[in-house]
Amino acid sequence: MPPPRTRGKALRHRLAELRGSGVAAKALDARALAALAANPGCRRRALLDGAGVDKTALAGALGAPSAFGQSQFALTRGNAFEARVKTDGGAELLRLVHQRLDPGAEPPGRAGVPDLTAVGPEGRTARTALALREATGAGAWTLLDHPMLALEVAGSPVFLEPDAVVVHPDGTWTVVEIKSFPMLDGSADPAKVGTAARQAAVYVLALEDVAARLGQDGTAAPRVRHRVLLVCPKDFSNLPTASAVDVRKQRAVTARQLARLTRVQDIADALPEGTCFSPELPAEELTAAVEAVPATYAPECLAACELAFHCRARSRARGAVTALGRAARAELGGLATVDDVLAAAHGEAGDPDDPAVAALRRAARLRTEALSGLPEAEPHHPREAACP
Numbered sequence: 331m332p333p334p335r336t337r338g339k340a341l342r343h344r345l346a347e348l349r350g351s352g353v354a355a356k357a358l359d360a361r362a363l364a365a366l367a368a369n370p371g372c373r374r375r376a377l378l379d380g381a382g383v384d385k386t387a388l389a390g391a392l393g394a395p396s397a398f399g400q401s402q403f404a405l406t407r408g409n410a411f412e413a414r415v416k417t418d419g420g421a422e423l424l425r426l427v428h429q430r431l432d433p434g435a436e437p438p439g440r441a442g443v444p445d446l447t448a449v450g451p452e453g454r455t456a457r458t459a460l461a462l463r464e465a466t467g468a469g470a471w472t473l474l475d476h477p478m479l480a481l482e483v484a485g486s487p488v489f490l491e492p493d494a495v496v497v498h499p500d501g502t503w504t505v506v507e508i509k510s511f512p513m514l515d516g517s518a519d520p521a522k523v524g525t526a527a528r529q530a531a532v533y534v535l536a537l538e539d540v541a542a543r544l545g546q547d548g549t550a551a552p553r554v555r556h557r558v559l560l561v562c563p564k565d566f567s568n569l570p571t572a573s574a575v576d577v578r579k580q581r582a583v584t585a586r587q588l589a590r591l592t593r594v595q596d597i598a599d600a601l602p603e604g605t606c607f608s609p610e611l612p613a614e615e616l617t618a619a620v621e622a623v624p625a626t627y628a629p630e631c632l633a634a635c636e637l638a639f640h641c642r643a644r645s646r647a648r649g650a651v652t653a654l655g656r657a658a659r660a661e662l663g664g665l666a667t668v669d670d671v672l673a674a675a676h677g678e679a680g681d682p683d684d685p686a687v688a689a690l691r692r693a694a695r696l697r698t699e700a701l702s703g704l705p706e707a708e709p710h711h712p713r714e715a716a717c718p
């Protein structure tokens with residue numbers, strides 16, 4: 331086996347071939363990294379993201395442009411709300427952190443808000459690490475407004491900018507996510523909260539890297555809290571309210587996904603020679619290249635991935651039951667297509683001992699009886715006779 335440096339060079343060369351001649355790699359950001367965790371089984375997304383393919387351009391070239399992304403209006407509204415939350419040195423934001431996450435600590439009075447400006451992302455990352463080190467031993471509240479963190483993904487640093495990180499008087503660190511969707515009567519849209527939690531989990535992983543480095547000089551590594559603070563407008567006002575969100579699960583899934591990204595070599599090796607995802611190629615060639623990588627489409631992709639319209643169309647064309655949602659897929663066991671499901675329901679295929687097949691046959695029979703108005707027929711199988 332070649333040494334790691336040679337393997338890394340070979341992988342970078344292979345990924346550049348997949349992007350196409352002269353196509354620059356698209357940098358990942360926290361939103362993209364978080365979206366990876368929304369569909370952890372998708373090898374297609376893992377490869378395309380790992381190779382730095384511009385999925386928006388690819389979706390357009392495939393004839394299925396993405397409707398994924400934030401509108402300009404949502405961005406403007408989000409920025410205005412964030413500015414409001416952070417006015418007066420972040421006094422309201424710190425009050426919410428204290429109230430929701432650390433009520434036993436002294437109330438935040440005048441907190442430190444260090445200047446994090448520096449030249450370039452590397453400079454800002456170093457400045458943030460220094461500010462975190464100084465704040466951790468200070469025994470007081472500190473607010474880091476738009477710090478810069480770095481996370482190594484597939485051998486390259488990805489720079490990430492959380493809305494805020496708060497250092498508590500006990501030296502622990504909390505990620506703060508500020509979103510412009512409303513929290514009604516204390517709860518918000520679960521899908522939006524899930525997306526925010528996955529994004530916050532990426533920041534938690536990046537902060538843990540910083541904490542581990544600070545702990546290398548013999549002192550104990552600072553603790554990064556796994557409950558983050560989600561700040562949203564209260565009801566339909568623009569007053570802030572907040573909720574603590576436990577991101578342990580999202581953190582674990584994202585960490586697994588990122589480890590998988592470093593093994594994109596395995597996925598790339600399974601592709602036919604000459605496979606390329608350059609948006610310059612004809613649509614048929616691109617479709618063949620994309621279809622060569624296994625995907626696991628689910629309706630959740632519509633809110634998380636630029637290729638969702640393409641993958642949904644292919645999934646529907648194959649009659650894949652995943653297009654109906656993960657819950658339906660789980661209920662149907664080994665029946666992967668709508669044709670398989672119908673054949674099983676009509677008694678033309680499938681093992682009658684399979685609970686999914688038995689349930690489908692009973693449902694089909696009940697449907698026929700309901701439509702015909704006839705009394706219930708005798709069950710065909712002993713398992714079905716036991717059904718209520």
Ligand code: SF4
Nearest residue numbers: 372627631635638641
């Ligand atoms: S849209 Fe397609 S590529 Fe994207 S995560 Fe879903 S299945 Fe994977």
